Amino acid sequence: MTFRLGTFNIENLMSRFDFSGFRNQLKQDRVLRLFEVKSEAEYQRLEEARTIAHTDDTRQMSALAIADCDADILCLQEADNMVALQAFEYGYLFRMVGNGYRQKFLVEGNDSRGIDVAVLMREQTRDGQQIECLNVVSHAGLTYEDLDLFSDTLAANNRPLDRIFKRDCLELDLRIGGRPFSLFVVHFKSMGPARDGLDGRAATMPVRTAEALAVRRIIEKRFAGQMQDAMFAICGDMNDYQERIDILGDRRAGYNFVPQREATSALDVFSRDGFAENVIRRRPELDRWTLFHSRGPEERHLCQLDYIWLSPALSRRNATVVPEIIRGGQPFRTIFPPGQDVERFPRTGWDRPKASDHCPVVVPLEL
Numbered sequence: 001m002t003f004r005l006g007t008f009n010i011e012n013l014m015s016r017f018d019f020s021g022f023r024n025q026l027k028q029d030r031v032l033r034l035f036e037v038k039s040e041a042e043y044q045r046l047e048e049a050r051t052i053a054h055t056d057d058t059r060q061m062s063a064l065a066i067a068d069c070d071a072d073i074l075c076l077q078e079a080d081n082m083v084a085l086q087a088f089e090y091g092y093l094f095r096m097v098g099n100g101y102r103q104k105f106l107v108e109g110n111d112s113r114g115i116d117v118a119v120l121m122r123e124q125t126r127d128g129q130q131i132e133c134l135n136v137v138s139h140a141g142l143t144y145e146d147l148d149l150f151s152d153t154l155a156a157n158n159r160p161l162d163r164i165f166k167r168d169c170l171e172l173d174l175r176i177g178g179r180p181f182s183l184f185v186v187h188f189k190s191m192g193p194a195r196d197g198l199d200g201r202a203a204t205m206p207v208r209t210a211e212a213l214a215v216r217r218i219i220e221k222r223f224a225g226q227m228q229d230a231m232f233a234i235c236g237d238m239n240d241y242q243e244r245i246d247i248l249g250d251r252r253a254g255y256n257f258v259p260q261r262e263a264t265s266a267l268d269v270f271s272r273d274g275f276a277e278n279v280i281r282r283r284p285e286l287d288r289w290t291l292f293h294s295r296g297p298e299e300r301h302l303c304q305l306d307y308i309w310l311s312p313a314l315s316r317r318n319a320t321v322v323p324e325i326i327r328g329g330q331p332f333r334t335i336f337p338p339g340q341d342v343e344r345f346p347r348t349g350w351d352r353p354k355a356s357d358h359c360p361v362v363v364p365l366e367l
Contacts, residue, residue, distance in 0.1 A: 001176070003073065003131070003367070004069070004070060004126070004365075005071060005073050005235065005362065006066075006071030006075065007076075007077075007235040008066065009078055009187070009236075009357075010076050010079065011058075011078055012078055012115065013059075013076075014115075015087065019044050021047065057347050058354065060092060061329045061354060062088075063095065063096045065326050065360050066096070067096035068328060070097075073121045073122075073183065074120045075117065075118075076120065077115070077236055077237045081116070085118055086104070089104075089120070100120075101120035101122060102122070103123065103131070103133060104119070104121075105121075105133065105136050106119075107140065107170060109140045109170075110165060110166055110167060110168065117170050117187050119170065121133065125176065125177070130177065131176050132176075133173070134173045134175060135172070135173040136173075137172075139170075139171065141163065143161050143162060144161070145160040145161055149213055151210070154207065164211055165186070166189045166211070167186070168185075168186070168187075169185070169186050169211075169214065169218060171185075171222075177367065181231050182231065184218070184219065184233070184235070186211065186215060186234065186236040186237075187238075187239075188207075188236070188240065188266070205264070212269035216269055227311075228312060232311045233314065233365075234307070234308075235307065236307065237305055237358060238266070238305060238306075239305055240266045240267055242262050242304075243260060243262060243285075243304070244302065245260070245301055245302040245303070246301050257286055259285050270309050276309040276310060276315075277310045277312070278307055279309070279310050279318075279323050280307065283325070287340060288304050290361060291303055291304075291358050292335065308361055310365075318366055322363075323362060324363070326362070329348065329354055330342075330354060330355070331351050331353075331354040333350050
C-alpha cells in the first residue's frame with residue numbers, strides 16, 4: 001500500500017486585498033508605478049482590478065502544479081484561511097483533479113500577514129486505502145520559555161515569552177490503510193533583509209534554528225521510547241538550505257552552475273545524528289532545488305527551501321524511492337541547469353504569472 005505525500009508553498013493564496021501600497025511604496029506593485037494615481041480611492045480600484053486579473057492566471061497554474069503532484073496528502077503553506085482554500089479548490093483545483101481533496105485542515109497561526117499552513121487530503125489513496133485523520137494539534141501557542149529554547153542569540157530581537165513558530169507546527173495523527181502515520185507541517189521564519197551587519201539568512205538563523213529544535217522536541221516527546229519505529233514526516237517551506245547552486249555567467253557567454261555547501265543551517269537540527277532524512281537528497285546534486293533566488297546578475301542561486309523529512313523507520317521502509325519536483329509552473333526567468341528544462345504551463349510569463357515562486361515536491365511512500 002502506497003500513498004503520495006506532497007508539499008507546496010502556494011504563495012499568497014489570499015482572500016483579501018492589500019491596499020497598503022498607497023502609503024508604502026515598498027508594498028506597491030510595480031505596474032501601478034507606471035500610472036499617475038491621484039487618490040487613495042483610485043488606487044484601491046486599480047489594485048483590485050490588477051489583483052483579480054493577475055490572480056486568475058496564477059491560480060490556474062497553481063492548480064496545474066498540484067494536479068501534476070497527484071498527491072494523496074498535500075501540505076500547503078501561505079493559505080489565507082479556509083474560505084480561500086475552499087474557493088481555490090472549487091473554482092480551480094476541481095477543474096484539474098475533480099473531487100479530490102474532501103478533507104481540509106487549517107488552523108490560524110501566528111503570521112502577521114495571516115498566511116497559514118494547511119493540509120489537503122483525499123478520502124482514499126489511489127489504490128483504495130482509506131485515509132483517516134484521528135487528531136489535529138496546533139503548536140502555534142508554544143513560547144521559547146515553554147520549551148526552554150531561549151538563548152543569547154535570540155535575545156537581541158526576541159523575548160522568552162514570544163511564540164516560537166512564526167506560523168505554526170501543525171501536527172496530524174493519521175491512519176492510512178489502517179496503519180498509523182504522523183505528519184508535521186511547518187513554514188519557518190523567512191530570511192528577510194540584511195541587518196546588524198549580517199545578511200538576511202544569518203540574521204534570522206537563530207529563529208529558524210529554534211523552530212527546528214521545537215519541532216524535534218515535539219516529535220521526541222510524542223514518540224518517547226519509540227523513535228526507531230515511529231512513522232512520521234516533517235513537511236513544509238523551511239526557508240533555509242544546507243547547500244545551494246551558484247549561477248555564474250550570463251545568457252550570451254553561457255551559465256556555470258557551482259554547488260556550494262553551507263557551513264551551518266537551521267536544518268542541521270534534523271539531519272544530525274540521523275534524526276530524519278531529507279529525502280530530496282536522493283536526487284542528483286544539481287537537481288534538488290525548489291526555488292530560484294535572484295537579486296540581479298551579481299546574486300543568483302538555486303536552492304532547496306521545500307522539504308519532506310522522513311523518520312528513520314519510514315526512510316528504511318522506502319529506501320529506494322526518489323521524490324519528484326514539479327517545475328512546470330516556474331517563470332521563464334528561472335535559470336535551469338542543463339538537461340532540466342521542462343514544458344511550462346500555458347500562459348506562464350517571464351516573471352509572472354507563475355504557479356508560485358516555489359516548486360511542489362511529492363514522494364510515493366509505503367507504510
